[in-house]
Amino acid sequence: MPWSLYLALKQLFPTGRIFSFYSGISIVGVMLGVMVLLIVQTVMNGFGDKIRENIVARDADIRIVSNNILYDWKDLLIELEARDSVLAATPYAEGVVMMKNGQVPFMPFIRGIHLDREAKVFPVEGFLSNVPLSELRCTLDDLDDEKIILGVDLAASLQASAGSVLEIFTPLMLEKAKQDEVLLPRELELAGVFQSGWYEVDSNTAIVTLRVMQELYGLGRGIHGIALKLKDGVDAELESRVLQEHFDEKGVPVRALSWLKKNESFLFFLNMEKWVMFFIMIFIVLVASFSITVTLSVSVLRKTREIGLLAALGARSGQVAMTFCMQSISIGVIGVGLGIGGALLALHYRNAVIQALLGLFNAQDSFYQLYGFEGIPVAYSIRDFVLVSVFTLLLTTLAGLLPAIRAARLKPAEALRSE
Amino acid sequence: MSEAGRSVLAAREVVKKFSGPDGSVIEVLNGANLSVSQGESLSIRGESGSGKSTFLNVISWLDQPDGGSVVWDGTEVPRISSREIARRRSEVLGFVFQSYCLMPELDVLENVLMAARVLGRIGRPEKERAENLLCQVGLQDRLKQLPGKLSGGERQRVAIARALINRPSVLLADEPTGNLDEKTADTVMELLLHLCRDETAALVLVTHNPLFAKRADRQVTLSGGRFNDQ
Numbered sequence: 001m002p003w004s005l006y007l008a009l010k011q012l013f014p015t016g017r018i019f020s021f022y023s024g025i026s027i028v029g030v031m032l033g034v035m036v037l038l039i040v041q042t043v044m045n046g047f048g049d050k051i052r053e054n055i056v057a058r059d060a061d062i063r064i065v066s067n068n069i070l071y072d073w074k075d076l077l078i079e080l081e082a083r084d085s086v087l088a089a090t091p092y093a094e095g096v097v098m099m100k101n102g103q104v105p106f107m108p109f110i111r112g113i114h115l116d117r118e119a120k121v122f123p124v125e126g127f128l129s130n131v132p133l134s135e136l137r138c139t140l141d142d143l144d145d146e147k148i149i150l151g152v153d154l155a156a157s158l159q160a161s162a163g164s165v166l167e168i169f170t171p172l173m174l175e176k177a178k179q180d181e182v183l184l185p186r187e188l189e190l191a192g193v194f195q196s197g198w199y200e201v202d203s204n205t206a207i208v209t210l211r212v213m214q215e216l217y218g219l220g221r222g223i224h225g226i227a228l229k230l231k232d233g234v235d236a237e238l239e240s241r242v243l244q245e246h247f248d249e250k251g252v253p254v255r256a257l258s259w260l261k262k263n264e265s266f267l268f269f270l271n272m273e274k275w276v277m278f279f280i281m282i283f284i285v286l287v288a289s290f291s292i293t294v295t296l297s298v299s300v301l302r303k304t305r306e307i308g309l310l311a312a313l314g315a316r317s318g319q320v321a322m323t324f325c326m327q328s329i330s331i332g333v334i335g336v337g338l339g340i341g342g343a344l345l346a347l348h349y350r351n352a353v354i355q356a357l358l359g360l361f362n363a364q365d366s367f368y369q370l371y372g373f374e375g376i377p378v379a380y381s382i383r384d385f386v387l388v389s390v391f392t393l394l395l396t397t398l399a400g401l402l403p404a405i406r407a408a409r410l411k412p413a414e415a416l417r418s419e
Numbered sequence: 420m421s422e423a424g425r426s427v428l429a430a431r432e433v434v435k436k437f438s439g440p441d442g443s444v445i446e447v448l449n450g451a452n453l454s455v456s457q458g459e460s461l462s463i464r465g466e467s468g469s470g471k472s473t474f475l476n477v478i479s480w481l482d483q484p485d486g487g488s489v490v491w492d493g494t495e496v497p498r499i500s501s502r503e504i505a506r507r508r509s510e511v512l513g514f515v516f517q518s519y520c521l522m523p524e525l526d527v528l529e530n531v532l533m534a535a536r537v538l539g540r541i542g543r544p545e546k547e548r549a550e551n552l553l554c555q556v557g558l559q560d561r562l563k564q565l566p567g568k569l570s571g572g573e574r575q576r577v578a579i580a581r582a583l584i585n586r587p588s589v590l591l592a593d594e595p596t597g598n599l600d601e602k603t604a605d606t607v608m609e610l611l612l613h614l615c616r617d618e619t620a621a622l623v624l625v626t627h628n629p630l631f632a633k634r635a636d637r638q639v640t641l642s643g644g645r646f647n648d649q
């Protein structure tokens with residue numbers, strides 16, 4: 001071991017004591033900074049993954065859409081389904097309608113689905129079975145061309161109950177109304193409700209058969225798009241690009257959108273938020289590094305005579321500088337080590353900690369309702385751990401540079417003369 | 420005895436000036452000549468402010484002179500690289516200061532070994548030598564003690580052991596007993612002279628105490644920036 005490292009470690013951990021008070025404070029500072037950074041990053045990753053999972057769960061992996069109505073979709077559907085990467089495909093048509101139950105009007109989003117195929121792409125069966133056992137619980141088998149299924153919150157808003165007959169008005173009817181034809185709504189009977197767990201879906205979505213939707217929107221035999229579910233492990237973004245190339249080559253006027261693309265801006269902000277947090281939190285490490293600079297500068301002052309002695313013992317100024325650099329590096333390494341340990345510990349017991357905190361404020365229920373999932377999600381990312389560690393070590397090393405240079409520039413004779 | 424050995428340390432026509440607070444030049448050393456032979460002990464006396472500490476700094480090249488030359492073991496110091504100076508200094512010279520200068524974080528043994536460490540020598544032989552030296556200064560039971568728990572006399576004895584660990588040719592002691600009471604000072608001085616003789620290290624002793632000064636083989640006085648042999 002070079003003597004500069006030996007002396008640095010001795011000054012941090014003097015013989016007969018666990019550590020010196022000053023270096024202890026610096027180490028705790030670095031440790032806290034690293035801990036907070038890692039906890040925040042890991043929890044943010046967890047939230048991100050959870051949200052992504054949610055998006056994946058309610059959205060198709062890829063949607064094939066067109067600017068116009070797709071009429072020749074049957075061949076396309078078969079061709080898509082034959083691809084190695086594709087697990088299932090389903091046609092759909094969707095849009096907005098006006099809906100009335102008695103005097104209560106609403107303008108929900110309505111989705112026409114292929115009864116045999118929908119469940120292979122979307123977790124609609126799960127949504128239906130989420131509904132507590134009641135008259136409003138149903139299966140896809142209950143849906144036919146005279147029936148409609150509503151999101152559970154939409155049904156509540158419309159005050160619709162089992163057997164309620166809803167009147168549906170569509171944009172197409174407005175066209176007819178302009179030509180002075182009689183405006184007759186399409187009547188559909190409520191078959192049941194579904195519950196996805198996302199309020200914005202449950203409060204604003206209705207499901208009908210594809211045929212009803214084609215009739216409502218005057219699509220004839222056409223559809224709006226095809227939703228694809230990919231096999232496990234297939235990258236949706238990559239596959240969408242492959243498909244797009246394929247379509248462009250063949251001159252099929254459709255676009256392939258992956259769920260990533262479709263939710264691009266949202267996911268971008270999610271990621272952005274994570275990095276903004278990182279840059280805010282890095283200030284904790286920055287402040288800790290400043291405290292190292294201050295501690296070591298004071299130490300240079302206190303130890304001026306010892307620095308002179310080192311010169312008398314044959315130390316070169318570079319080596320004297322090194323003892324102070326080594327101290328800040330050691331503080332960094334130990335702080336990062338403890339910080340990682342502390343973060344892992346805190347993350348491991350996160351739910352117990354949150355429970356205790358929420359219990360203190362009696363806020364368990366509202367917390368979980370708000371976030372929509374049990375406990376705090378985490379996703380450990382080696383990349384984040386490495387990044388935080390390297391960044392912290394860099395800062396703490398820089399922190400030691402100033403005092404080290406000061407120590408190196410002391411003149412031995414004057415240092416020995418100092419009081 | 421004194422004139423017989425070869426010179427291990429010499430200052431020739433050394434000049435050292437400082438600029439005073441008002442910009443005036445203070446000539447502290449003004450053509451000082453001194454030669455120390457192998458194994459001899461030499462005491463330097465002089466009024467306070469006459470430049471004794473300055474001379475020790477210059478002769479150990481911790482401070483560069485403004486004129487003249489310094490010779491260590493036959494080599495003129497300015498002729499060697501600064502890297503080499505640092506290494507040779509720790510081989511040729513040992514230091515004892517008035518204010519002990521021990522490292523508070525290191526125990527007694529570690530403090531002594533620090534001088535060897537800086538030279539990159541840290542092994543079984545060094546440890547044995549350190550223990551041996553500490554035994555000779557009577558601190559064999561205090562190896563693991565921190566300096567903060569030692570008396571002034573004990574601390575100075577540790578410093579003496581440290582100064583000798585690298586087997587220097589010359590030991591420079593700047594008022595080593597300045598902070599000690601009379602009785603302790605006497606013991607420490609006795610140890611210093613005795614050990615230097617045992618180790619055949621020359622001793623350059625700066626002291627205000629005429630009794631201690633007289634115990635040296637040779638006595639010089641610094642005044643007016645020069646040495647006057649007595």
Ligand SMILES: Nc1ncnc2c1ncn2[C@@H]1O[C@H](COP(=O)(O)OP(=O)(O)OP(=O)(O)O)[C@@H](O)[C@H]1O
Pocket residue numbers: 414437438439445447465466467468469470471472473474
């Ligand atoms: N770095 C410096 N700058 C300016 N003047 C200095 C410096 N170092 C020493 N001096 C001056 O040089 C003179 C000699 O100082 P030095 O410490 O060598 O005296 P000394 O003989 O050791 O005195 P004492 O016996 O009190 O220790 C003093 O007048 C001091 O003020």
Ligand SMILES: [Mg+2]
Pocket residue numbers: 471472473593
């Ligand atoms: Mg002096």
